[in-house]
Amino acid sequence: MIKVVSVAADMVTSYGWGTDVCWEGLFSGKTAIRPIERFPTHNLQTGNAATVPGLTMKPDESLVMQMLRPLLDKSSIEIPYDTFIILATTNGDIEFVQRFVLDEENNPEKSLPDCLLDKIMLLTGTFGKGMVVSSACASSSIAVSRAASLIRNKVYDCILVIGCDCVSEFVTAGFSSLMALDPDVAKPFDKNRQGLSLGEAAGYMLLMSEERAAKGNTAVMGEVAGWGLTNDANHITGPSRDGSGLYQAIYTALKSAGIAENKIGSISAHGTGTVYNDSMEMKAIRSVFAENTLPVYSVKGGIGHTLGAAGLLEIIISFKSLDKKITPPTVNLFDIDEEAEGWVFPYPQTFESSYTLSTNSGFGGVNSALILKI
Amino acid sequence: MIVVTGIGWVNHKEYGCIIEKDKKSHEGFNSLHSCFKNESIFLYPVKNFGRFDMISRTTCFCAALALKDAGISYSNDHKHAHKRDMGIMGTNEEGCLESNINYYKDYIDSGRILARGNLFVYTLPSTPLAEAAIHFGLSGPLLHMSFKENKLSSLLGFAKRSIIEKEATAMLAVNAEESDAISFVLENKDDISNKRSLTLENVIFAAEKSSFDEMISALSDLK
Numbered sequence: 001m002i003k004v005v006s007v008a009a010d011m012v013t014s015y016g017w018g019t020d021v022c023w024e025g026l027f028s029g030k031t032a033i034r035p036i037e038r039f040p041t042h043n044l045q046t047g048n049a050a051t052v053p054g055l056t057m058k059p060d061e062s063l064v065m066q067m068l069r070p071l072l073d074k075s076s077i078e079i080p081y082d083t084f085i086i087l088a089t090t091n092g093d094i095e096f097v098q099r100f101v102l103d104e105e106n107n108p109e110k111s112l113p114d115c116l117l118d119k120i121m122l123l124t125g126t127f128g129k130g131m132v133v134s135s136a137c138a139s140s141s142i143a144v145s146r147a148a149s150l151i152r153n154k155v156y157d158c159i160l161v162i163g164c165d166c167v168s169e170f171v172t173a174g175f176s177s178l179m180a181l182d183p184d185v186a187k188p189f190d191k192n193r194q195g196l197s198l199g200e201a202a203g204y205m206l207l208m209s210e211e212r213a214a215k216g217n218t219a220v221m222g223e224v225a226g227w228g229l230t231n232d233a234n235h236i237t238g239p240s241r242d243g244s245g246l247y248q249a250i251y252t253a254l255k256s257a258g259i260a261e262n263k264i265g266s267i268s269a270h271g272t273g274t275v276y277n278d279s280m281e282m283k284a285i286r287s288v289f290a291e292n293t294l295p296v297y298s299v300k301g302g303i304g305h306t307l308g309a310a311g312l313l314e315i316i317i318s319f320k321s322l323d324k325k326i327t328p329p330t331v332n333l334f335d336i337d338e339e340a341e342g343w344v345f346p347y348p349q350t351f352e353s354s355y356t357l358s359t360n361s362g363f364g365g366v367n368s369a370l371i372l373k374i
Numbered sequence: 375m376i377v378v379t380g381i382g383w384v385n386h387k388e389y390g391c392i393i394e395k396d397k398k399s400h401e402g403f404n405s406l407h408s409c410f411k412n413e414s415i416f417l418y419p420v421k422n423f424g425r426f427d428m429i430s431r432t433t434c435f436c437a438a439l440a441l442k443d444a445g446i447s448y449s450n451d452h453k454h455a456h457k458r459d460m461g462i463m464g465t466n467e468e469g470c471l472e473s474n475i476n477y478y479k480d481y482i483d484s485g486r487i488l489a490r491g492n493l494f495v496y497t498l499p500s501t502p503l504a505e506a507a508i509h510f511g512l513s514g515p516l517l518h519m520s521f522k523e524n525k526l527s528s529l530l531g532f533a534k535r536s537i538i539e540k541e542a543t544a545m546l547a548v549n550a551e552e553s554d555a556i557s558f559v560l561e562n563k564d565d566i567s568n569k570r571s572l573t574l575e576n577v578i579f580a581a582e583k584s585s586f587d588e589m590i591s592a593l594s595d596l597k
Contacts, residue, residue, distance in 0.1 A: 043487050090498055094474070101478045108475060112468060114520055128522065134469070134499045135517040142517050149535050170474075173481050174494035229515035229541055233457050233507045236495055245513065252541065363495065364504025366516050 003210035008077040011203035014050035026328035045176035050199030050304025063166035067202035085130030088140035089308035136362030141311025163312035164202035186273030188298035199304020226257025232365030243284030253369035265353025271298020295349035301332030322374040377571035380559035382439020391443035430502035432555035440557035461514025461542040469499035514542025
């Protein structure tokens with residue numbers, strides 16, 4: 001079987017520019033969720049979100065492009081001309097819809113993810129082939145699985161996956177209406193968690209067949225070894241309470257990677273900080289791994305829930321964690337929920353394995369599980 | 375070999391099933407939900423159908439017709455028993471743009487005091503697929519994709535690879551707009567015994583016509 005490897009990746013998060021900055025931010029144990037200054041929040045459920053310092057609403061460049069342009073400009077690797085691009089986002093350039101509704105002077109079609117994809121293609125100078133994947137909060141992890149499938153099936157051998165979303169009044173008001181936000185900051189797997197904190201971020205990962213990477217003498221970060229995707233088919237916003245959908249996704253991912261569960265050394269959980277998500281995840285994880293506890297962590301207490309970017313950022317952090325054989329602490333974890341006791345910790349955990357699992361879930365009941373190897 | 379075992383379609387005046395070679399007129403999308411209930415195309419009422427956005431409605435209409443065309447039955451027992459190992463993938467021209475505008479206008483009109491969750495949930499392009507997954511009990515992969523070119527052949531290619539990769543045993547591929555929609559059931563030939571089917575290559579060729587009516591006509595001519 002063709003191996004799918006990651007050869008380059010980077011991100012911008014509320015901690016700042018670069019994967020190392022995010023990694024160090026998480027290890028500092030301090031959250032990068034901060035007061036929102038971009039729009040009025042007095043009628044919303046919270047005034048906090050994990051915003052990227054320095055981004056402002058500009059007429060000539062969207063928030064997402066303010067993240068993507070510098071990120072891709074300073075890419076450590078040249079993106080080959082024949083790279084297929086997969087953009088993962090939930091709302092992309094949503095401020096064009098906001099502007100259209102407010103002043104009706106803008107063309108709302110500028111908010112379509114296809115338009116954002118065109119801008120990314122121009123920025124990367126690639127040959128103009130690409131697609132957009134949107135599957136709620138699992139968008140970018142599912143995009144990575146689609147890239148891996150395309151490479152495994154020899155459709156393309158070089159794919160750039162980009163994940164991005166911004167903090168907007170549009171989305172913050174929506175999550176407020178669903179009472180899904182923590183009024184203070186997200187506290188994944190904590191007894192007193194009350195909801196998620198929204199975040200904004202952008203990231204990219206260049207994936208190749210192992211053969212293509214070897215031909216170009218390109219250094220390999222790690223391998224996308226397997227994946228499983230499922231749907232709860234249960235509720236439009238809430239997860240299946242028993243975690244059965246995520247359990248099935250993990251089981252399928254293990255099968256796809258051809259490994260047993262005891263090979264997994266750590267888990268990057270979706271860990272949003274909502275009561276139901278975190279409980280569902282622990283049920284699924286406990287069902288798969290039974291008494292064999294292993295380190296589980298969530299990055300969302302640090303960088304918030306970055307929606308369409310979340311899965312990709314977590315995969316990048318997972319590769320770094322595999323490289324260092326240590327998991328980041330779960331930031332904002334003060335009083336561990338009983339279901340997570342012995343699994344999730346507010347401090348780093350070491351592990352030995354070469355395999356890690358990264359999970360995401362989202363609206364509509366989507367679940368993804370990816371097995372990563374180094 | 376991956377084959378197409380059901381194709382359902384609907385537009386503003388007609389609906390049909392390609393393999394059954396069945397086509398009927400209707401009096402508009404507003405009456406179609408009760409019409410589908412009466413004709414047992416919806417085997418039980420679609421929960422919350424009244425609050426669905428238009429693309430969620432057309433998605434559910436064409437998905438029901440495609441499953442019927444493929445001879446696949448379903449029931450609301452799936453909530454307590456086995457769900458179907460079938461995924462759903464979709465594409466369309468403008469994602470959820472109309473729902474985005476409706477939701478945000480409503481929020482602004484309310485004086486930015488309270489957004490409506492019932493409108494917000496449709497501001498994801500994957501939500502119509504999720505509504506269909508809930509109603510039909512589809513537990514496989516769910517994702518919305520948009521493509522630069524060859525929209526339908528790309529969608530069907532992803533659905534095919536999903537079965538080959540054993541992500542699900544069957545896939546529903548949906549192209550739903552507000553004015554018309556079409557859905558395809560893809561299965562592995564080895565799993566369907568004597569069920570009637572069309573080759574994926576022929577379906578892809580017929581599906582790449584420039585207009586919806588031409589596509590339905592070309593698909594109807596397939597043997």
